[in-house]
Amino acid sequence: MFKNLNKDLPASIVVFFVAIPLCLGIALASGAPLFSGLIAGIIGGIVVGALSGASLGVSGPAAGLAAIVLAAITDMGYENLLLAVVIGGFIQLGFGALKAGIIGYYFPSSVIKGMLTGIGIIIVLKQIPHFFGYDDDPQGDWAFFQIDGENTFSEIFNSLNNISPGATFIAIVAMAILVLWETVLTKKAKIFRLVQGPLVAVAVGILYYLFTADSSSAMSISTDHLVNVPVPDSFDSFIGQFTFPSFEMIGTVQMWVTGFTIALVASLETLLSVEAIDKLDPHKRTTPTNRELFAQGGGNILSGLIGGLPITQVIVRSSANVQSGGQTKMSAIIHGFLLLISVIVIPNILNFIPLSVLAAILFLVGYKLAKPALFKQMFLAGWKQFIPFIVTILGIVFADLLIGIGLGLTVGIVVILIKSYQNSYFLHIENQDNGNKTVKMTLAEEVTFINKGAIIKELNNLETDSILILDVTKSRYLDSDIIEILDDFKVKAAERNISIKVISERGVVENPDSYKEFFALEKKPA
Incomplete structure (x- = not known):
């Protein structure tokens, strides 16, 4: 410290x-x-x-x-x-x-x-x-x-x-x-x-x-x-x-x-x-x-x-x-x-x-938290991200913190239910021993913020100098929260010498520069 x-x-x-x-x-x-x-x-x-x-x-x-x-x-x-x-x-x-x-x-x-x-x-x-x-x-x-x-x-x-x-x-x-x-x-x-x-x-x-x-x-x-x-x-x-x-x-x-x-x-x-x-x-x-x-x-x-x-x-x-x-x-x-x-x-x-x-001093702190660029970023992320974002802001400004969070969470749950009502989700972990310890994580067809806790726990439990194989061949929808978790983990993976391989419909890709950009490409024809 x-x-x-x-x-x-x-x-x-x-x-x-x-x-x-x-x-x-x-x-x-x-x-x-x-x-x-x-x-x-x-x-x-x-x-x-x-x-x-x-x-x-x-x-x-x-x-x-x-x-x-x-x-x-x-x-x-x-x-x-x-x-x-x-x-x-x-x-x-x-x-x-x-x-x-x-x-x-x-x-x-x-x-x-x-x-x-x-x-x-x-x-x-x-x-x-x-x-x-x-x-x-x-x-x-x-x-x-x-x-x-x-x-x-x-x-x-x-x-x-x-x-x-x-x-x-x-x-x-x-x-x-x-x-x-x-x-x-x-x-x-x-x-x-x-x-x-x-x-x-x-x-x-x-x-x-x-x-x-x-x-x-x-x-x-x-x-x-x-x-x-x-x-x-x-x-x-x-x-x-x-x-x-x-x-x-x-x-x-x-x-x-x-x-x-x-x-x-x-x-x-x-x-x-x-x-x-x-x-x-x-x-x-x-x-x-x-x-x-x-x-x-x-x-x-x-x-x-x-x-x-x-x-x-x-x-x-x-x-x-x-x-x-x-x-x-x-x-x-x-x-x-x-x-x-x-x-x-x-x-x-x-x-x-x-x-x-x-x-x-506080004025600048507030401005950095509410930069106009963030509104544009959330708008471009699509209505499923933008509507809960705006509802939360309005609730906090015109009521209080917990009411705003409650309203935003309610809207977010409704959005997720609309998106995932046809499909279930699951998390499957498979361990293999080939030299360095290899962990295979297979993501389901639908993965949402509900899976955040389990995925974060598994990623944090990965050993130093190990290999993570991320299989997304079955995945058709990955929530922005999950993609952010993977982008955040990329920083820690580099510090702990963890190699990441992604198996997708385009084949095997090692250590993508940006998971956000990678999964955007996944939506396009190979």
Whole structure:
């Protein structure tokens, strides 16, 4: 884990700056003490990061649980919520023991891509008001309809009528620094790859605020547009920010229903994030999902015991980690330590950071998740991919994450049933010993995303220096998910010296350059 520190450390700094406003904003949106969000972020980075097998996933408080937490605090009180978080953590350990992590493999690629794109669009829309210095809606509140009666679009129109010149100016400067750093400077010298653009943008934002703080000019930034980390007066007041759960309601049905709800939603969001971030991983590594449930359960038990919000693996921080060049889970762990050190040592400095600068950083994260080119790519992939993709996006943007995923999955299942109602599917593995170990995998006439889990398991179990014979002579339909699995496995096969031979109607082909292109050719006459 330590040999990639030159990449993991800069990535952890970016994730740290993304995490601070989200931890605080989600706590605010949940009706919980601000410090509870920071506790969850610290434990999600250090504890869950250490226990998890995810290479690039980052855990912390999740916006998807804010409504559940708010309702629980309203009905039971904050100390009783903490007990529900602890119970939820133990239930997640049970999910891991029951190997429920395999559920994550049963979401089609079009839905996962729609989820990433939908999250990207929400990030962009939600950052526009903060970019212009209008902060009525706290960071981390991703809901379309808000408690104050506004919605995502009305907040944007309100921000355009309440533009803060100073906040907007420094946001534009920060955006220029980020774009220049990524597109030009990182290619010029090594120093620009070691020192990340977001760190420079934040430093410039702090200096701008300090130089204009005493000015009555319209270009100054008001204090309510800054990060607001709790600042303890002494060590005792710092310790006093930790809250411990009450066990008075442990025997009530309401407590166990709340704990199970937290466990279920947190586990689903985690498994969805795992599937999405594994697709973004340049090395195409596969996260052990059952181990991830154990890690999340352990993190939630500890978080609940010391006053933190419930934890999940979260897409925004994880995708920021990927885009910033993170290589191993050290980036997640280091970001947790940065959160811990900052709230102890430099909370006053953190409170000089303009939210508009952090909005600029998040704006670019959202844009990278929802690039226009992806819409074209999914449209060209055909209606069977495009419709679930669009439905998922609309559901996430106008409702919430789980509703969007549910709608996209429902449409995806209908599409698959329409396509495969005439045929069954099967997976046949045959071992042969001729020098190097040879494994023959014969694919059925119809192979869909339902087969993802079994195929991934068999591919991951292949021994180093072996030969894989992939027989597709009987296959008439291979889902895009299966072709993506084969293209992803090609990277790992090269690293493990696994030779691949494809037997098709065109004969035997060794190690195709691209399975996507190869199977496109298969549809044409030989």
